[in-house]
Amino acid sequence: MPDDYFRRVEKTEVFRDDRPLEVDLGCGDGSFLLGMAEHHPDHNFLGVERLLGRVRKVCKRAKRGNLDNLKVLRLESRYSVEWLLAPGSVSRLHLLCPDPWPKVRHHRRRLVQQDFLEAVFAVLEPGGEFLFKTDHDEYFEWAVEKVGEFGKFESLDWPEDAFFYPKTDFQIQWEAEGKRLQGLRLRKN
Numbered sequence: 615m616p617d618d619y620f621r622r623v624e625k626t627e628v629f630r631d632d633r634p635l636e637v638d639l640g641c642g643d644g645s646f647l648l649g650m651a652e653h654h655p656d657h658n659f660l661g662v663e664r665l666l667g668r669v670r671k672v673c674k675r676a677k678r679g680n681l682d683n684l685k686v687l688r689l690e691s692r693y694s695v696e697w698l699l700a701p702g703s704v705s706r707l708h709l710l711c712p713d714p715w716p717k718v719r720h721h722r723r724r725l726v727q728q729d730f731l732e733a734v735f736a737v738l739e740p741g742g743e744f745l746f747k748t749d750h751d752e753y754f755e756w757a758v759e760k761v762g763e764f765g766k767f768e769s770l771d772w773p774e775d776a777f778f779y780p781k782t783d784f785q786i787q788w789e790a791e792g793k794r795l796q797g798l799r800l801r802k803n
Contacts, residue, residue, distance in 0.1 A: 616687075616698065625703040628685060629658040634705035637662060637737075639691035639725075640712055642783055644672030649780030651676070651684040657705070661686040662694045692725060696733040704737045707744050711784040711795075714750035726757045731764045738802040743770070747797040749788045754796040767800035 616623050625635045634657045638647045641661030651659045661684070663669050669688045676684045687694060695707070715723045726746065734744050744767065748754050761767055776799075785795055 619689075619698065622700040623698055624700045625658070628660060629683070631658070633658045633683070635660060635703060636706040636708065637694075637699070637704050638708045638710070639695070640664075640709070641672060641686065642668060642711075644668070644675055644686075645786075646708070646710060646780050646782045647672065647684065647686075648675055648679065648681065650778075651681045652679060653778050653780075655683055657683065659684045662689055662691050664688065664690050692730060692733075695730065695737055699737040701736045702739045705739055705742050707734055707738060707742070709745070710747045710782045711749065711788075712753075714748060714753035716750065716752065721756070724753065724756065726753075726760050728760065728764060731760060731767075735764075735766050735802055740802060742802045744800045744802075745772075745797065746800075747782075747785070747795050749784075749793045749795050751796070754798075757798060761798065761800060766803065768803050770799040770801055772797050772799035 626632060629635070636650065636657055636659050638659065638661045641647045641663045644661060647659055647661045661672055663672070663686060666688060669686050672686050709725065712725050715721060738744065746757055788795065
């Protein structure tokens, strides 16, 4: 838990070493986060999740796996990026299968908006990446449009075999239902 929720937190306050920090926004049951932490012991991983039951579950699984490079913060994703994480502190930020808020009247609740993209850009270190995946075609198009309007990210190819990237619980569920996920891989220039 941060000492103060009203100031920026440096990554060395979260983890004692200076390994690259990756953040998983809305980490859910932790499948992706735990897989990444196990596969990349040379990186630190911070999961952000607002639901207490999920936070407890991920923490228990991390403890059982002796993953000292993983921590979970119980907080809203938007707040964490816009107000808590220090500028230039994150090497990769993952936003996987967020709520698409499909009704037009709810689009303002979508996480991918100009102010959020500005905050993501600020917390990423030079060359850092923002990775976004969704199964919702219209939200994907929305995100592509918002990123284009923002104009500060370089878009990178993201073939499935580009690098180790475990599936989230939602991705496994949706693929079993025949849905496909689309992704954006963006780099801070």
